[in-house]
Amino acid sequence: MSTNTNEPMDLWLSLLSILEKDGILLPSQTDVIRRIYKGLGQSMDVLLLGSGLISERTLQNYLQKLYGVNTMFDPFEFPTPEACAMLTVAEVMQLNAIPQKTENGSVSVLIIPPIDPGQLEWIRARTQMFVVPLVTTPLRFHYILNHCHNVPMDETERKTAMSVLEQLEPQEDRFVRPANVLYDPYSGPVEDISDDDDPLNLRNLPIMDRTHEVLDIFREELAGIIEHDLPSYMEATTSDALPESEIDPAATVASRRLDAAWKALDPAKIPELAAGIESREDIPSLFYSFGARAMRSVSLFTCTEGFAMGWTGAGLGVFPHRLEGIIVPEDRGTFIADIIQNNLFLGKAAPSVVNRRILQLLGADPEDILVGGAILLKERPVMVVVCVLDDEVAGPDEVQLLQELCQVAASIVLKLVRAKKAS
Structure with a gap:
């Protein structure tokens, strides 16, 4: 005792x-x-x-x-x-x-x-x-x-x-942390992710060198914008709206960010580009080329155990590490779920706290036009593409091209999965 x-x-x-x-x-x-x-x-x-x-x-x-x-x-x-x-x-x-x-x-x-x-x-x-x-x-x-x-x-x-x-x-087990744990903001933590639900291990995709180059350009331009426009911006925060003249410099810089580093996609060359993809690391470049046509940013998500989750490296025109913090249900609550449910998306995100937070992580705001598509295997989503549109006039044409690209990407993913199982 x-x-x-x-x-x-x-x-x-x-x-x-x-x-x-x-x-x-x-x-x-x-x-x-x-x-x-x-x-x-x-x-x-x-x-x-x-x-x-x-x-x-x-x-x-x-x-x-x-x-x-x-x-x-x-x-x-x-x-x-x-x-x-x-x-x-x-x-x-x-x-x-x-x-x-x-x-x-x-x-x-x-x-x-x-x-x-x-x-x-x-x-x-x-x-x-x-x-x-x-x-x-x-x-x-x-x-x-x-x-x-x-x-x-x-x-x-x-x-x-x-x-x-x-x-x-x-x-x-005292000092052991689960290797794979998701956090669903609606239902709490979700453990034991099955490898079958992410067969290409896309959530661990590394950041490519060309992505680093774009980020370096982004940081330099952002620093210049802040230094030049911060005084007038601070004054403008006391008014209801930010004067258009103070928004334009940032928008102009952003609109040139993707095509400065990536060659815009030629639709006629999609079969050739698809044939050249031999590993999961090559998949994002296909969508980055698409984004260089008319987008301000491109973000990719993988679908696992009922959730859509960003993974480091799968974004262009955004800070890739921010994407890891986006984990949302596939079937409810966000514009990402809307993309999955409808396969394609063109428009603004519905006004909600969760959507605003996701847009912030993507470097966007509620007034931005989004273009999105889902890559499906046997009607099951495996990837989601979210782009922030820079040229509103091009929206309808780009969404049709993205639909074709998602179908091609589904064939690529299926080919890689079969190759992995056969090896």
Whole structure:
């Protein structure tokens, strides 16, 4: 049985009184807990949690309130291996504090109350990082010591910890993160992506050298626009609309971005270009050439497990790494879903918060005209193309060409999948 020999009795008795005053515990319950605590020396947190009178989260909240500790860090998150290595086992046990994780020059530290400023200063000097204290219960602290540093733990205390502590993970899986996890903003995380749903591994497509060249041009031009137009833009933000004269410089630069680096697609040469595609890395260039005809940007998405997701490198005229943050359902909620449902799209995105956010990531705004198409295999979407139109007059003709290109791309994907299975 664990003891409270190192626990400040006045702290826990004060906490017990607060819990009774707030109606968390009945007077009869606090009397029993108090007698056992004083008479048998059992840890107060084990008594409270093991008896089911209070949850760990509620107890944690009261401890934080009692000590004025309130941070955005999660006190129930397991320490990372890097954080565990910052202090020796002896130092951890002497300080009653264990580093949890590091972030932006700070280290969050789980500490058994009471918190001593000297503790924090010693850890700061030892780690050379800003210390963010997080109060924790002795039960969780002992459990972490046992699992992270193999410090022996009383069996009764261990069983109590396993049954009442939140967010416990098996020891062998504690520091493992799933390799493939999507986040659906409507339904939460989705794990275990099947390779069959992304047979070409398109979501890991690398950024091509020519894309880097376009990005370099984009950054230089953007810097010039900001330096030249920022003063007048700041004045214009106080009005309802931005004067047309202040928009034109950015639009003029943007309209020349794609055809400066890519040769515009000649429809007559589509069969020849398709025949030359031998790997997944070549697929985006087909659509980039299409974009060089009349588009300001081109973004590609792969469809996996019911979601359309951007992948790094599959965009031109945009920052490719931004595309990784776009993961949306195939069947609802966004203009990307509209493209999939209709196979083709020409027009503005429907006004919604989600659509506006996606447009921002694509470097577009709600007034931009979009051209989109879906690449289907057996009526199942495998890729989506989203382009921001620069020449509105060309829209109808370009959407027809994109339809042909999507059909050709479907044949290419099928050919590559068959070749991969045959190898």
